[in-house]
Amino acid sequence: MARSRVNEAGELMSANRNSQDADIQRTRNGAIMDFPTTETSLDIKGLTLAYDGKQALRDLTLRIPRHRVTAFIGPSGCGKSTLLRALNRLHDLNESVTRQGSIHLEGHDIHDPRVAVAELRRRVGMVFQAPNPFPMSIYDNVAFGLRLQGGLSKRRIDDVVEWALKSAALWDEVKGRLRASAWSLSGGQQQRLVIARTLAVEPEVLLLDEPASALDPISTLKIEELIGNLKPHLTLVLVTHNMQQAARVSDYTAFLHDGELVEYGSTDTLFTHPRLRRTENYITGRMVG
Amino acid sequence: MNIPGHTAVPPARSGRWRGGEGPWAWWCAMAVALSLLMLGALLVLLMSRGLANFWPASVHQLTLADGSQVIGVPVETRQRPEDAGSERRYFTANRDASGGIWRWVNVEDIRQDSAPEDLVHIKRMRWSDFLGRLVAVNIDGRRFDGELAWQRLEERLDEIRQQRQLRRELEATQIIPLIRRLESSNGPESNHDPGSNSDDVRIHQQLAELQQQARDLQSGMTGAVLILETAEGRRLEQPLEEVDTVLRPNAMSAWQKVGRWSSGVWQYLSEGPRAANTAGGVWPAIFGTVLMVILMSILVTPFGVLAAVYLNEVAHQGRLTRLVRIGVRNLAGVPSIVYGVFGLGVFVYGIGGQLDEWFFAETLPSPTFGTGGLLWASLTLALLTLPVVIVATEEGLARIPMHQREGALALGATHLEMLTRVVLPMAMPAMLTGVILAVARAAGEVAPLMLVGVAKLAPQVPLDGEFPWLHLERKFMHLGYHIYDAAFHSSDVQAALPLIYATALLLVLVILVLNLTAIFLRHYLRTRHGAFARQ
Numbered sequence: 001m002a003r004s005r006v007n008e009a010g011e012l013m014s015a016n017r018n019s020q021d022a023d024i025q026r027t028r029n030g031a032i033m034d035f036p037t038t039e040t041s042l043d044i045k046g047l048t049l050a051y052d053g054k055q056a057l058r059d060l061t062l063r064i065p066r067h068r069v070t071a072f073i074g075p076s077g078c079g080k081s082t083l084l085r086a087l088n089r090l091h092d093l094n095e096s097v098t099r100q101g102s103i104h105l106e107g108h109d110i111h112d113p114r115v116a117v118a119e120l121r122r123r124v125g126m127v128f129q130a131p132n133p134f135p136m137s138i139y140d141n142v143a144f145g146l147r148l149q150g151g152l153s154k155r156r157i158d159d160v161v162e163w164a165l166k167s168a169a170l171w172d173e174v175k176g177r178l179r180a181s182a183w184s185l186s187g188g189q190q191q192r193l194v195i196a197r198t199l200a201v202e203p204e205v206l207l208l209d210e211p212a213s214a215l216d217p218i219s220t221l222k223i224e225e226l227i228g229n230l231k232p233h234l235t236l237v238l239v240t241h242n243m244q245q246a247a248r249v250s251d252y253t254a255f256l257h258d259g260e261l262v263e264y265g266s267t268d269t270l271f272t273h274p275r276l277r278r279t280e281n282y283i284t285g286r287m288v289g
Numbered sequence: 290m291n292i293p294g295h296t297a298v299p300p301a302r303s304g305r306w307r308g309g310e311g312p313w314a315w316w317c318a319m320a321v322a323l324s325l326l327m328l329g330a331l332l333v334l335l336m337s338r339g340l341a342n343f344w345p346a347s348v349h350q351l352t353l354a355d356g357s358q359v360i361g362v363p364v365e366t367r368q369r370p371e372d373a374g375s376e377r378r379y380f381t382a383n384r385d386a387s388g389g390i391w392r393w394v395n396v397e398d399i400r401q402d403s404a405p406e407d408l409v410h411i412k413r414m415r416w417s418d419f420l421g422r423l424v425a426v427n428i429d430g431r432r433f434d435g436e437l438a439w440q441r442l443e444e445r446l447d448e449i450r451q452q453r454q455l456r457r458e459l460e461a462t463q464i465i466p467l468i469r470r471l472e473s474s475n476g477p478e479s480n481h482d483p484g485s486n487s488d489d490v491r492i493h494q495q496l497a498e499l500q501q502q503a504r505d506l507q508s509g510m511t512g513a514v515l516i517l518e519t520a521e522g523r524r525l526e527q528p529l530e531e532v533d534t535v536l537r538p539n540a541m542s543a544w545q546k547v548g549r550w551s552s553g554v555w556q557y558l559s560e561g562p563r564a565a566n567t568a569g570g571v572w573p574a575i576f577g578t579v580l581m582v583i584l585m586s587i588l589v590t591p592f593g594v595l596a597a598v599y600l601n602e603v604a605h606q607g608r609l610t611r612l613v614r615i616g617v618r619n620l621a622g623v624p625s626i627v628y629g630v631f632g633l634g635v636f637v638y639g640i641g642g643q644l645d646e647w648f649f650a651e652t653l654p655s656p657t658f659g660t661g662g663l664l665w666a667s668l669t670l671a672l673l674t675l676p677v678v679i680v681a682t683e684e685g686l687a688r689i690p691m692h693q694r695e696g697a698l699a700l701g702a703t704h705l706e707m708l709t710r711v712v713l714p715m716a717m718p719a720m721l722t723g724v725i726l727a728v729a730r731a732a733g734e735v736a737p738l739m740l741v742g743v744a745k746l747a748p749q750v751p752l753d754g755e756f757p758w759l760h761l762e763r764k765f766m767h768l769g770y771h772i773y774d775a776a777f778h779s780s781d782v783q784a785a786l787p788l789i790y791a792t793a794l795l796l797v798l799v800i801l802v803l804n805l806t807a808i809f810l811r812h813y814l815r816t817r818h819g820a821f822a823r824q
Binding site: 125 | 692696698
C-alpha cells in the first residue's frame with residue numbers, strides 16, 4: 001500500500017536504465033526525461049499555454065530529435081494537440097491564447113519578432129486529423145504551397161508535384177487524373193494528398209495530428225508506412241490516441257497528462273519499462289483516455 | 290394473457306389521424322399548399338389577363354331592341370342588382386366618332402348578335418382603336434374597293450412600316466446625338482454667338498440636312514387614306530400613316546390569330562410605349578430594369594463582400610463588432626423609401642450637385658448629374674441591398690471549416706493569401722446567394738426609384754452607340770414604375786388594364802430570369818468540386 005502511494009506521487013520505478021544512450025533528468029514538476037542524444041530539431045523550454053487564463057500546458061520542457069519520429073500520447077484533453085499546434089504558431093490565430101516559455105527550431109527562437117510566421121509554417125508543416133484538401137484539383141492542391149512562394153516555372157512545379165505525390169505514395173493512384181477534384185478521392189487518399197501537399201514545400205518538420213484517426217485500417221497502414229519512409233528526411237512529430245500506432249512508428253514517446261509532461265523517452269523503454277506508475281497505467285489501458 | 294402487475298400494451302391511437310402523426314403534419318402541409326396555391330393563382334391571373342390582351346378577339350355586331358347597331362368586343366358580363374337582368378360591357382373603340390370607348394348593353398335588349406367577317410379592328414397611333422367596316426382605300430387619289438382595297442392597304446402598310454423604322458433609326462442614331470453635341474458644346478447659358486464657332490455651323494448644317502431627310506421620309510408615308518364606316522353608319526377618313534395594324538379578326542383562322550398574337554407579344558416586348566404608356570411596348574422599361582439591377586449587383590457585391598470579410602475574418606470579435614453586426618442586420622429592415630430620401634439628399638443633390646459644379650459647369654443650371662439618373666438609382670439600391678449581401682456572405686464565411694483555413698496557413702500562406710485563395714473561393718456560393726437575394730429585392734423596388742431617377746417616359750435607353758456608350762446620368766424607365774404610372778396616372782385605366790397585367794407578368798419573369806441566372810452560376814460553382822461536408 002505504502003509503496004504504491006509513493007509510486008503515484010511520481011517515484012522513480014527503476015532509475016538510470018539505459019543510461020548509456022540517454023541523459024536522464026527530472027524536471028521541476030517531477031517529470032522523467034530521457035533526453036535523446038541525437039541532434040535536436042525542436043527545443044521546447046518551460047512552455048506554458050493558457051486559453052482565457054485556463055492553463056492547457058504547464059511548464060513543459062522537451063527536446064525533439066532531428067530525423068526521428070516523436071509521438072505524443074496521453075488521454076483526451078491532456079494538451080498534446082495544443083503542444084503540437086504551438087510548434088508552428090497556429091495559436092497565433094486565437095487571441096485568447098497566452099504563452100510563456102520558448103520554442104527553438106534549429107537553435108532559433110520561433111517567437112522572435114523577426115521571424116516571418118508564414119515562412120516558419122512552411123518549414124514546420126502540419127497534417128490535421130480530418131483530411132482537409134482544398135476545393136481544387138489534385139494538382140492545384142499539391143501546387144498550392146509552391147505557388148505561394150512564387151517565381152517557379154510551370155515545368156518546375158510539375159516536377160515537384162510529381163515528386164511530392166510519389167513521396168506520399170499517391171502518384172500511381174492519381175497520375176491519370178491530376179485535374180480531378182481533390183474531393184473525389186477517398187479519405188485515405190485525401191490524407192496522403194494532404195501529406196504530399198505539405199511535402200511539396202519541403203518542410204524540415206512535419207507535425208501529424210492524429211493523421212489516421214478518421215481512416216480505415218488499410219489506409220492507416222499506408223500512412224504509417226509513409227511515416228517510416230519519410231523519417232530519414234524529416235523530423236516527424238505525431239499525436240496519436242492509438243498506443244499500438246505510437247509503439248509501431250515512433251522512436252521517442254512523450255506521455256502528457258493534464259497539460260504536464262509525465263514521462264519522455266525512447267519508445268522501446270517507455271512501452272516496455274515505464275518508469276512511472278502513471279505511465280504504466282495509461283499504456284496498459286488502466287487509465288481511461 | 291395478462292400477467293399480473295403488467296398492463297397490456299396500449300393499442301395504437303388510430304382512426305382519427307391516419308398513421309398517428311397527429312394534426313401537425315397536416316397543418317404544415319396545408320400551409321405549404323395554401324402558399325403554393327396563392328402563388329399559382331397570382332401567376333395564372335397575370336398570365337390570363339396579360340397574355341389574352343394580344344389575342345385578336347372576335348368582333349361582334351349587335352342589333353338592339355330599339356333598332357340601333359353596335360359593333361364591339363365583349364369584355365365582361367355582370368348581374369344587375371335586384372334581379373334586373375344582366376348587362377355586358379363592350380369595347381366599342383372609336384373615341385373620335387363617339388367620344389367614349391366602352392359601352393354597357395343590356396343583355397335582354399340584344400335582338401341579334403353576329404360576327405360578320407368584314408368587320409375590321411384597326412390599331413391607331415391616336416384616338417385609340419377603330420372598330421367598324423372598311424369601305425374603300427384612297428391611295429394618291431386613286432380609290433380601291435372591296436378585296437382590292439385590302440391588298441393595296443396591306444402593301445402600303447408594309448411600306449409605311451419600313452419608312453417609319455428608317456425614320457426612327459435616323460432620329461436615334463444621327464439626329465439625337467447631334468442635338469446632344471450641340472447642347473453640350475453650347476449650353477443654354479453660354480454667351481457666345483452660335484455662328485462664331487465653325488464646328489457649330491457644320492453641325493447645324495448637318496442637322497438641317499438630316500431633319501430634311503426625316504421630313505421627306507415622313508411625307509413619303511402620307512397619301513393613303515382609309516374610308517371607314519362605323520356601326521351607326523358614319524363615315525370616317527383615316528390617314529394610313531397613323532395606323533399601326535389593320536385586322537379582320539372574324540375572318541382570321543386560328544393559325545393566323547396565333548401569328549398575330551405572337552407578333553403582338555413581340556411588338557410589346559420590343560417597342561417603346563405609346564399613348565401615355567397605356568399602349569405600345571415596354572422595351573425601354575425592360576432594358577432599364579435589367580441594366581439598373583446589373584449595375585446595382587456590380588456595385589453592391591465588392592462592398593458587401595469586403596465588409597463581410599472584415600467583420601468575420603479581420604475584426605477583433607468584441608463588443609463593437611457585435612454591435613456593428615446587429616446594426617447591419619437591422620439596416621435590412623429599413624423601409625426602402627428612407628433609402629430613396631437618403632439617395633436624393635446625398636447622391637443626387639450632394640455628390641451629383643458637386644460633380645456638376647466641377648465638371649459640367651457650362652451646362653448649369655440644367656443639371657447633368659445633379660438630377661436623378663441611372664447611377665444614383667443603382668447606388669441607392671446597392672445601399673438598400675448591402676445588408677443582404679453582407680449577412681449572406683458572413684454566414685457563408687462562418688460555415689467554412691476551421692481546418693481549411695489552418696490547412697492553408699500550415700502551408701506557409703499569409704492571412705491574406707489564405708483569404709483570397711481558399712476562404713473566398715469556398716464562400717463564393719454564399720456570396721452569390723447574397724447577390725440573388727439582393728437582385729430579388731432590388732428588381733421589385735419602385736418607391737426609392739421615384740426619388741432618384743426613374744422616368745415616366747424615356748424612350749432612349751441609357752446604352753447606345755454614342756460615347757461613352759453607357760450613360761449613367763440619364764433617366765431611365767422601369768417596369769415597376771411603368772405599372773404604377775399606367776395604373777394610377779393614365780386617363781383611361783380600363784384601357785390600360787390588360788397592359789398593366791402584362792407588365793406585371795413581365796416584371797415577375799424578368800426577376801425570375803435574373804434569379805435563375807445567379808442560381809445556375811452558383812450551382813456551377815458548387816458542383817465544380819463537390820459540396821463540402823456540412824459541419
